Amino acid sequence: MLVRLVFFFSLVGFLSSCEKILEVQRFEGPCTIELVDGRTIVTQFSIEILESTGTITYRDDDGKLWSVKADEYSGYSCGN
Template sequence: MRKLYFFFAFILFAACEELVDVKRIEGPCTIQLVKGGTITTQEAIEILKATGTITYRDEDGKLWSIPADEYLTYSCGN
C-alpha cells in the first residue's frame, strides 16, 4: 500500500513539472511582430518554454497568445 502512495505522489510531482514550463515576465512589455507591428502590454507576459508561445492579457483583460513564428523579439521592464 505504501508503494501505491509513492506512485501517486510521483505522478503528482511529474504533473507539476509541466507547470514549471512557463516563464512569467513582469510588464510593461513590448512585443515586436514579424509583420512589422508591435504589441504593448502593461501586464506580465508568460512564455511557454517548449514552444516559445507568448501569452498576455490586453487592457480589457482578454487573453491572447502569439506563436513563436509570429514575433521577432520582446522586451519587458520599466
C-alpha cells in the same frame, strides 16, 4: 495517518512534475512584443512564454487573454 502522509507527498510530487511539464517562464510587465510584420503589441501586464513552443501569452487592456506563436514575433522586452 500514514495514508494521509502518503497522499500529501504524492500530491506534492504530482504538482512539482506538472510545473516541469508546462515549462512556463513569466516576465513582469509592462512588456512590448515585436511582431515579424513590424507591428508591436504593448501590454501593461506580465507575459508568459511556454518554453516548448515559444508561444507568448498576454492580456490586453480589457483583460482579454491572447497568444502569439513563436513564428509570429521577432522579439520581446519587459520592464520599465
